[in-house]
Amino acid sequence: MKQFPLDKTFIISIWLEALIYGFFLCLFCASLYVNLTLRRSQDGHSKTMFIIGIVMFVIATMHLGMNCFRMIRGYVDHADTPGGAVAYLGNLAPWDHIFKDTLYATQEIFGDAVAIYRCWVIWGHNWKIVALPIALFIVSCISGYTVCGLYPSVHPEDTVFNPRLTQWIKVFYAVAVVQSTIITGLMAYRIWQTDKKTASYRTASSNLMPVLRILIESASLQLVVEVILLGLYAADYNAQYIMLEIVTPIVGITFTAITIRITLRASGALTSSQHGPSASGGMRSDPHMPPHVASRTHNIPMQSISINITKDVENRQDDASDKTTKVIYDTDNTRGFYNPS
Numbered sequence: 001m002k003q004f005p006l007d008k009t010f011i012i013s014i015w016l017e018a019l020i021y022g023f024f025l026c027l028f029c030a031s032l033y034v035n036l037t038l039r040r041s042q043d044g045h046s047k048t049m050f051i052i053g054i055v056m057f058v059i060a061t062m063h064l065g066m067n068c069f070r071m072i073r074g075y076v077d078h079a080d081t082p083g084g085a086v087a088y089l090g091n092l093a094p095w096d097h098i099f100k101d102t103l104y105a106t107q108e109i110f111g112d113a114v115a116i117y118r119c120w121v122i123w124g125h126n127w128k129i130v131a132l133p134i135a136l137f138i139v140s141c142i143s144g145y146t147v148c149g150l151y152p153s154v155h156p157e158d159t160v161f162n163p164r165l166t167q168w169i170k171v172f173y174a175v176a177v178v179q180s181t182i183i184t185g186l187m188a189y190r191i192w193q194t195d196k197k198t199a200s201y202r203t204a205s206s207n208l209m210p211v212l213r214i215l216i217e218s219a220s221l222q223l224v225v226e227v228i229l230l231g232l233y234a235a236d237y238n239a240q241y242i243m244l245e246i247v248t249p250i251v252g253i254t255f256t257a258i259t260i261r262i263t264l265r266a267s268g269a270l271t272s273s274q275h276g277p278s279a280s281g282g283m284r285s286d287p288h289m290p291p292h293v294a295s296r297t298h299n300i301p302m303q304s305i306s307i308n309i310t311k312d313v314e315n316r317q318d319d320a321s322d323k324t325t326k327v328i329y330d331t332d333n334t335r336g337f338y339n340p341s
Contacts, residue, residue, distance in 0.1 A: 004238045006086045010074070013245040014067045021064050024249040027256045028057045034263050045121070049259055052114055056252040059107045063248040066100040090159060092151045101151070104248050105144035108176055111222075111251040112137050115183040122190045129186060136179050143172040161236050173230040180226060184219040188212055211262060218257040222250050 035050045073096070074085035081087070091097065116133045123129040147168045154162055160169060195208035225243055232240035 006090060006238055006241075007084075009238050009241050010071070010085070010089050013242045014071050016242060017064055017067060017245040017249060020246050020253070021060060021249045024057070024060055024253050024256070027253060027260065028053065031256050031260050034260055046263075052110075053252075053256055053259060056107065056110065056255055059103055059110070060249045060252045063100060063103040063107070063245075066096055066103065067245060070096055070100065087156075091156050092154050092158060092160065093156060098148055098151045102145075102148045104244070105148060105172070107248045107251050108172075109137070109140055109144055111255060112140060112176070112179050112183075114255060115180070119183050119186050119190075122187050133179060133183055133186075136175050136182070140172060140175045140179065143168045143175065147172065160233075160240075169233060170230075173226065173233060176226045177223070177230055180219065180223045184215065184223070187215055191215070210265060214258060214261045214265075218254050218261070222247075222254040225250050 031050075031053055035046070070089060074089040078085055078088040088094075112133075116130050116137060119133065120126070120130045147165055150165060150168070154164065158165075160166075191208050191212045195212070198208075225247060229240055229243040229247065232243060
């Protein structure tokens with residue numbers, strides 16, 4: 001396979017990362033609005049997710065800043081040095097490259113930790129379910145930070161395809177793909193299983209299947225990028241740099257998108273706008289009912305009345321057998337609900 005020129009690869013990678021970071025910035029601002037306005041009373045879990053989102057945004061911002069710094073250093077300060085920008089940007093030993101890749105590894109590992117935590121919560125704090133993801137998480141930490149630790153010892157002309165690095169990098173990329181697949185699959189299966197068990201008890205549309213779609217749609221973006229990155233690196237193709245630089249903001253986008261969409265559903269903002277009043281679990285409205293009538297019906301408060309049913313006792317005398325039989329209709333006092341309309 002013909003290699004993509006490194007000078008073009010570095011420029012495209014930083015441009016694409018900046019573009020995707022712009023989407024992440026918009027999502028992060030939306031998450032701030034959602035958490036500060038819709039979630040007026042946050043529990044411990046919600047506060048934890050909010051803080052994690054801030055940390056991911058800070059890491060992605062620092063990663064983009066380091067890449068901008070390296071672009072200026074390479075294409076301006078080292079433009080006239082031997083090898084030019086490619087020699088500087090391709091060198092793995094400088095502190096700015098080590099720091100940049102450490103931020104990437106931290107974001108990837110942090111995203112895996114959050115996914116494991118979510119899976120653990122969904123499965124009712126069952127440690128057996130997340131035992132394998134935790135083991136993979138440990139492998140990811142070791143392989144990711146080992147690569148960053150080996151950078152200072154490599155030759156300036158060595159690339160990321162150096163045999164000393166490839167075994168660790170391939171393990172890190174492969175674990176990221178497997179981890180995303182397992183965690184997403186476990187959470188999706190748990191949600192589907194719960195929805196199936198409660199289907200016979202519902203009187204309204206399911207609130208769990210939309211959450212399942214949100215989870216799969218949001219997590220699939222990160223999984224696709226990680227699969228492509230693994231494939232390009234395994235093929236020793238320079239274009240892997242392009243996918244590598246965009247992973248950091250995409251991990252944040254995946255987390256923030258799931259948080260925002262689920263929060264909006266929980267607050268009723270999406271439910272009321274997309275599915276109408278019946279989606280929240282209330283009465284089903286007649287599809288042929290005029291909108292203003294349906295709206296008024298669902299807004300009328302339910303009131304209670306007491307229905308008292310007396311006991312009627314009938315005595316019958318059977319002349320033939322000279323026996324008395326009592327037929328008693330006994331109904332307990334019953335309380336019901338009615339709609340004033």
